[in-house]
Every structure is written in C-alpha cells, then in structure tokens.
Amino acid sequence: MNDTEVLVQQLITGLCNGMIIALIALGYTLVYGIIELINFAHGDLVMLGAFMALTLVAFFDLNGASSGPAAWVGLASLFVIVPAFCAGVNWLADRLAYRPLRSAPKLSVLVSAIGLSFIFVNLGLFWGGLPLELFGGGNAAAAPKDFPGLIGNTNLLGAGNVQFTYKDLLVVLITLPAMGLLTYWVKFTTMGKAMRAVAQNPTAARLMGINADRVISITFMVGGALGGLASVVYALYNNTIYFQMGYRIGMDAFTAAVLGGIGSLPGAMLGGILIGLVRALTDQYIATMWTNVMVFSILILVIIFRPSGLMGAKVKDKV
Amino acid sequence: MPTTPLLKVDSIEAGYGPINVLKGVSLTVNSGEIVTLIGANGAGKTTTLMCLAGIVPLRRGEIQLSGRGLTDVPAHALPGLGLALVPEGRKIFPRLTVLENLELGAFSRSDRELAPDFDRVFSLFPVLKERRRQAGGTLSGGEQQMLAISRALMSRPKMLLMDEPSMGVAPLLVEKIFETICELNRSGLTVLLVEQNAHLALKVANRAYVIETGSITIEDQAARLLEDPRVQEAYLGDI
Numbered sequence: 001m002n003d004t005e006v007l008v009q010q011l012i013t014g015l016c017n018g019m020i021i022a023l024i025a026l027g028y029t030l031v032y033g034i035i036e037l038i039n040f041a042h043g044d045l046v047m048l049g050a051f052m053a054l055t056l057v058a059f060f061d062l063n064g065a066s067s068g069p070a071a072w073v074g075l076a077s078l079f080v081i082v083p084a085f086c087a088g089v090n091w092l093a094d095r096l097a098y099r100p101l102r103s104a105p106k107l108s109v110l111v112s113a114i115g116l117s118f119i120f121v122n123l124g125l126f127w128g129g130l131p132l133e134l135f136g137g138g139n140a141a142a143a144p145k146d147f148p149g150l151i152g153n154t155n156l157l158g159a160g161n162v163q164f165t166y167k168d169l170l171v172v173l174i175t176l177p178a179m180g181l182l183t184y185w186v187k188f189t190t191m192g193k194a195m196r197a198v199a200q201n202p203t204a205a206r207l208m209g210i211n212a213d214r215v216i217s218i219t220f221m222v223g224g225a226l227g228g229l230a231s232v233v234y235a236l237y238n239n240t241i242y243f244q245m246g247y248r249i250g251m252d253a254f255t256a257a258v259l260g261g262i263g264s265l266p267g268a269m270l271g272g273i274l275i276g277l278v279r280a281l282t283d284q285y286i287a288t289m290w291t292n293v294m295v296f297s298i299l300i301l302v303i304i305f306r307p308s309g310l311m312g313a314k315v316k317d318k319v
Numbered sequence: 320m321p322t323t324p325l326l327k328v329d330s331i332e333a334g335y336g337p338i339n340v341l342k343g344v345s346l347t348v349n350s351g352e353i354v355t356l357i358g359a360n361g362a363g364k365t366t367t368l369m370c371l372a373g374i375v376p377l378r379r380g381e382i383q384l385s386g387r388g389l390t391d392v393p394a395h396a397l398p399g400l401g402l403a404l405v406p407e408g409r410k411i412f413p414r415l416t417v418l419e420n421l422e423l424g425a426f427s428r429s430d431r432e433l434a435p436d437f438d439r440v441f442s443l444f445p446v447l448k449e450r451r452r453q454a455g456g457t458l459s460g461g462e463q464q465m466l467a468i469s470r471a472l473m474s475r476p477k478m479l480l481m482d483e484p485s486m487g488v489a490p491l492l493v494e495k496i497f498e499t500i501c502e503l504n505r506s507g508l509t510v511l512l513v514e515q516n517a518h519l520a521l522k523v524a525n526r527a528y529v530i531e532t533g534s535i536t537i538e539d540q541a542a543r544l545l546e547d548p549r550v551q552e553a554y555l556g557d558i
Contacts, residue, residue: 190426197412197423204410207372209398209427209474 001161008162010280016168016237018276019175023230024253025260025268026182027090027223033263034199034219036106040113041093042227043250044120049086049231050241051127053078054147064149075150079174083228090224091217099213117246124243144242147235167237174233178226179269185222186265195219199263248292252279255299261312270310323386325350325478325509326371326402331380333370340366342533343380348478353500353510355520355541357554358530364513365407367530368482371511372404373397384478398427401477405484407513409467413456417447420455420466424473433473440469443499461492468499478509485516497523517554521545529554 001009024046031039057063060074097116101109129141152166186192197205198215206212234249235241256275260267275295282291302309324347334340340363348354358364369375371382373394382389384400392400403424412420421440425433441448444465450458455466464484471479481500485493493516501523504510514520521527521541529537529550537549544550 190422193415193419193423194426196415196419200412200414201410203374204406204412205423206374206394207398207404207406207410208423208470209395210423211393211395 005161006284010284011277012162012164012168014277014280015273016171016276017279018256018273019171020230020234020237020272021249021252021256021276022269022272023175023178023226023233024249025256025272026179026265027227028254028257029260029262029265029268030219030223030226032257034195034216035098035102035109037098037109037113038254038262039093039223040110040250040254041116041120042090042223043248043253044117044124044246045086045090045093045224046227046231046234046249047124047241047243047246048089048120048127049082049228050147050235050245051124051145051243052085052228053082053232053235054145054241055127056081057148057150062148062150066150071150078232079229082232083225086228086231087221087224090220090227094217094220099216102213121243121246124246128243142243144240147239147241149236149239151236171233171237174229178229182222182226183265191215191218252295255295255302258299259302259309261309264309264311267309267311322349324348325385326511327383327386328367328371329381329383331367331370331382332378333366333375334378335375339378340533341370344530344533344535345380346528346535346538348509348511350477350509351504351507352526353504353512353524355512355514355517355524355527356530357514357517357520357527357550359553360515361532362530363533364530365482368404368407368480368511368513371402371480372406395427398474398476401475402480403471403474403476403478404480405464405467405471405482407482407486409460409463411455411458411463411466411470414454417451417453417455417458417466420470421447421473424470427474436473436475440472443472443502444469459489460487461489461496464488464492464496465499468496472503476508478511479503480511480513482513483515484512485514485519493519517550518545521550521555 024043027042028039031037056078060077062071062074093116097112098109101112125141128143128145151170155163155165156169157164186195194205194210194215195218197208197210198212202212252275253272256271257268259274260269260271278294278298279291282294326348328344328346330343330345332339332341332343344363344367346354346356356364356367366375370377373389373392377390384402412423415423421437422433425436446462447465447469450462455463458466468484484496484500488496497519500510500512512520512524521544524541527539527541527544528535537544537547539547
C-alpha cells in the first residue's frame with residue numbers, strides 16, 4: 001500500500017464508523033432537542049440492541065456460512081426486530097424513569113439517565129452470562145462475544161489494495177436511507193412538525209392540541225429505533241460485542257452530537273462522520289492509544305470555544 | 320328558558336404553589352358575544368385563561384363548554400372541542416415557518432383540507448402570506464400577533480380566548496388587530512378577551528368583567544363600564 005492508498009482506506013473506514021456513530025448521535029440529539037436531557041443511557045441501549053441481535057442470530061442459527069432464503073430472512077429480521085426492541089426499551093425508559101420527572105429540575109433527570117445506564121450495563125452483563133450455547137465468546141459474562149461475519153469481506157473494488165467490502169456497503173445502504181427518512185419525517189410530516197413544536201414551546205404545542213407526552217414518547221421510540229439499527233450495523237461491521245461497548249460508542253456519539261450542535265439533526269450526522277474520521281486518522285497517523293484522547297479533546301474544546309457546535313443555533317437560555 | 324351559555328365558569332380557584340391566584344372566579348360567555356376581562360397586573364386575568372385552556376389545573380370550581388364539564392379534559396383535547404387560546408406573549412414557534420405554525424394550528428382537526436383556511440387567514444392578514452416561508456421568530460411583534468391569532472383560527476374554534484393581543488404591538492397594528500377581532504365576531508366567533516388596554520377592550524366588547532386580586536368585582540355591559548367612575552378611575556385614567 002502506498003501513502004495515498006493508506007489514506008483512502010482510512011477515510012473509508014472512518015466514514016463507515018462515522019455513519020454508525022452518527023445514527024447513535026441522532027438518538028442523543030433528538031431527545032435533547034425535545035426535553036433537554038442528555039440521555040446517558042443511550043449508548044448502553046445500543047449495547048442491549050447488539051445483544052438482542054446476537055441472540056436472534058443464535059435463534060435463527062445464522063453463521064458466516066449461511067445462505068439461501070432462510071438466511072436472508074433471518075438477516076433481514078435483525079433490522080426489524082432489533083430496532084423495534086430498542087424503540088420499546090427506550091419508550092419504557094422514558095415512561096418509567098423520565099416522565100415522572102418531567103417537571104423536576106434537569107439535574108434529577110440527568111442523574112436518572114446515569115442510573116439507567118448502570119442498569120442497562122448490568123442487564124448486558126447478565127445477558128452475556130446466560131448459559132446458552134449461543135455466544136462464541138463462551139459463557140463468561142464479561143467476555144467479548146464474537147458476532148458471526150454474516151456479511152462477506154469480498155472487496156468490491158476488485159484486486160486493488162484499497163478495500164471497500166460488502167460490509168462497508170452495508171453501512172452505507174442502511175445508515176444513509178435511515179438519515180434521509182428521519183430528515184424527511186422531521187421536516188415534512190405532521191408528527192415531525194409536532195415534535196419540533198414541542199421542542200420549541202411545549203405549552204404552546206399543547207394549546208395546538210398536541211399531546212406533548214405522546215410526542216415525547218414517539219421521539220424516544222424513534223431515537224431508540226435508530227440506536228437499534230446502529231447496533232445491528234455495528235455488530236455486523238465489527239464482529240465483536242461486549243457489555244461495556246455502550247460506554248465507548250456512546251461517548252463517541254455524544255461527542256459527535258455536541259460537536260455538530262446538540263439538538264441539530266444535520267449537526268449530529270456531520271459530527272458523527274467527523275468523529276469517525278478523526279478516530280481513523282488518529283489510529284493511522286498518531287497512535288491508537290491517542291484516539292480516545294483526541295475525541296475527548298475535541299469534546300472539551302467544543303464545549304469551551306463553541307458550545308453551540310458546528311450547526312447548532314445560538315439559543316438564549318430559557319430562564 | 321335561558322339558553323345554555325357557550326362558556327360557563329363557576330367559582331374556580333387556581334394558583335401556583337401555596338398561593339391561590341384565583342379565589343372563586345365566575346363568568347359566562349354567550350354564543351356570539353365579545354366579553355372582556357379587565358384588571359390590573361397580577362389580578363388573575365392570564366391565570367383565568369390558562370385555566371380555561373387546561374394549562375393551569377383547577378383547585379376548585381368547574382368550567383363548562385356548551386354545558387359539558389371540562390374537569391377531566393386534558394389541555395390537548397380542548398382545541399378539538401372548539402376552544403382555542405391566543406396566549407400572552409404570542410408563543411409562536413420561532414424556528415418553524417409561518418406556514419408550519421399555521422399547519423400546527425390545525426393539528427386537532429381530523430380533516431387535512433387546509434387550503435380554505437389558509438386563504439381565510441391570508442385575506443385577514445395579507446402580510447402573513449408574504450412571509451409564509453419565513454421563520455416565525457423573524458416576524459415583528461405585530462406580525463407575530465397576527466400569526467398567533469391566525470394559528471388559533473386554523474382549528475376552526477367556536478370560541479377564541481385572547482390574552483393581551485395589544486401587548487408589544489405597534490399602535491397602528493393594534494387597531495388592525497382589534498378591527499379583525501370585531502370582523503371575526505361578526506362572522507360568528509365568540510371571543511373572551513383579556514386586555515390591559517381597558518379602553519380599547521371595552522369599546523369592542525358587549526359585556527365586561529373586572530377582576531381584582533382573584534375575584535370578579537364588577538360585571539356589566541361594556542358600554543356602561545366605560546362611563547363607570549370606579550372603572551374610569553382605576554383602569555381608564557389618563558396616564
């Protein structure tokens with residue numbers, strides 16, 4: 001590989017990881033946009049989604065050698081069941097942990113989110129320790145689990161040094177339409193407009209006949225579904241899942257949302273892709289041990305110098 | 320036999336925290352009327368409207384719309400029953416366009432045939448048509464008030480509650496807005512108007528209530544209150 005090929009390869013890797021991060025960042029930014037809560041449990045929700053995906057893989061008996069219609073149906077079902085599962089869990093989280101605190105100080109809700117994050121992590125640990133012959137990584141609860149390579153690694157660019165595989169293609173084919181659909185939904189549907197209305201002025205939204213609680217529930221479900229989709233893509237792309245993965249990927253996604261301007265959907269997408277690229281380029285040109293340092297330095301610098309992010313509106317504090 | 324009033328408020332009490340702002344407010348509004356509620360700052364005018372719109376919960380008393388009790392009706396169900404509020408300070412959605420604001424005004428309606436309603440509000444306030452693609456937050460105070468009124472009309476209310484439509488609006492536009500209120504009333508809309516500008520309110524209203532520290536103290540024909548020395552002294556004084 002020459003220098004250019006290395007760079008192009010890292011850009012591909014960075015973009016793909018970045019688009020996964022972007023899907024997760026959208027979940028942070030949607031919820032923040034509507035109730036001004038940093039949902040710290042969101043990354044761990046993605047982790048639960050990944051465990052759900054692995055369980056389904058075992059249930060459908062899928063592996064790298066699977067082929068035929070049954071395998072395709074099984075694979076496709078991951079993209080339906082896991083987002084639905086994550087949407088449901090996120091709905092439940094809001095219903096049980098956040099809605100009772102709707103009029104409480106913001107800090108109380110934030111602490112609840114952190115608590116929920118711990119609960120999710122422990123559920124993941126428990127899930128990983130189930131005595132099922134499902135998980136390639138064995139039954140040790142905390143051990144990383146192998147996620148079978150259901151998507152091939154064939155290079156679509158032929159015999160060149162730069163690799164763009166079916167896996168990379170999968171990321172693009174899932175994440176881009178999801179972002180497009182979300183943008184359409186928020187911009188043009190009545191429910192999307194109602195969501196923006198609740199975000200901008202909940203009282204006025206109620207005066208319009210909008211059931212704010214319902215809109216908030218739907219927002220959590222949409223954010224959860226995107227997280228679920230991201231978890232399937234993540235697992236198929238990286239082929240390893242573990243119960244603490246939500247913390248790392250959640251921090252990346254949260255940083256992406258802040259970098260883009262929390263509350264802004266295009267911001268979260270741009271931020272996610274940028275964080276993916278920063279990770280890949282730091283891995284390549286500095287050293288992997290500096291990658292997290294790089295990401296968190298960006299987080300700190302953005303908070304200090306441009307708290308509204310790259311695309312966020314400069315909003316006056318509601319007093 | 321007296322007809323059922325469109326809106327009947329029966330000795331309601333409400334407030335925030337330990338403080339009762341409303342201490343038994345009763346009033347009625349008949350179909351086709353403009354009724355105004357005047358009073359000093361902090362007397363409970365806005366709280367009364369917020370109770371009517373279901374935003375501030377009642378502690379005692381009852382509100383009826385066309386004879387139907389509203390006690391268990393959540394705020395978001397009221398526009399569907401024909402009750403719309405133009406809130407104090409307008410509360411338009413600043414980052415939604417004028418058109419989107421109007422569309423959300425019709426959120427409670429089951430039909431999506433909004434074209435006639437757009438035509439209607441644009442003929443009432445042509446400036447909104449020019450600005451329909453602009454974000455609501457970029458409009459002037461008067462334009463925002465027009466938008467807030469139009470947005471409320473999109474739900475096709477039987478009754479419009481208006482909270483301080485003259486506040487923060489240039490004098491010329493205030494006139495235009497009050498003319499429009501009369502015009503809407505002539506076409507059948509019932510209006511309950513809360514105003515600081517008592518003179519203006521009493522001139523357009525049929526009947527009026529005066530509220531002082533959470534209780535109704537005077538109730539009369541608007542024209543008579545304009546001549547009432549108590550009202551003249553307290554609310555119409557030349558300042």
